[in-house]
Amino acid sequence: EAGVAQSPRYKIIEKRQSVAFWCNPISGHATLYWYQQILGQGPKLLIQFQNNGVVDDSQLPKDRFSAERLKGVDSTLKIQPAKLEDSAVYLCASSLARGTDTQYFGPGTRLTVL
């Protein structure tokens, strides 16, 4: 079974530029999560989708971050404009459904904002 795919794996941009990350969850997984992991910290949930609807985006900085999950499969996370403090690993995870189903993580996209 293929795992969660993410691209790109690494991205370096200058502050005020925009960037987008892509995630392809495990086939059949209804729930998709985007996490931000700052160096030395645990992952922090940014947004959770159930199929193509948003379940929780309470910790998403909506003035600069946006995310969508069209057709309930792939998802993109966008930052515009980026700030220095956005430097982090952005992890995508998926699970079969909501609740306590195991979350499977992708390898992450490492973003450096200069």
Added chain:
Amino acid sequence: QKEVEQDPGPLSVPEGAIVSLNCTYSNSAFQYFMWYRQYSRKGPELLMYTYSSGNKEDGRFTAQVDKSSKYISLFIRDSQPSDSATYLCAMSVPNSGNTPLVFGKGTRLSVIA
């Protein structure tokens, strides 16, 4: 006080040692407790999953939950160099609709051959 506290280490042990990793938490509503292992430049992978209090064993790994003390532990017996990774505790509240995971900072472990 953060919801989940975890000593970031780093922790360095010789091969074969017993490793003890711990987290404390403040939210008494947490019922699901997990340990994830994260290798360098990889995403976290689920190691152990426990509901409420008690112990759970899987091979060389044992997870313990003490809800009265709001304290969880992961023990690794006969540690191997391949166990070198960052270990993250995570927990969630049941039936909250969204059940987001709350992670600790992670403990970096090095097992020296």
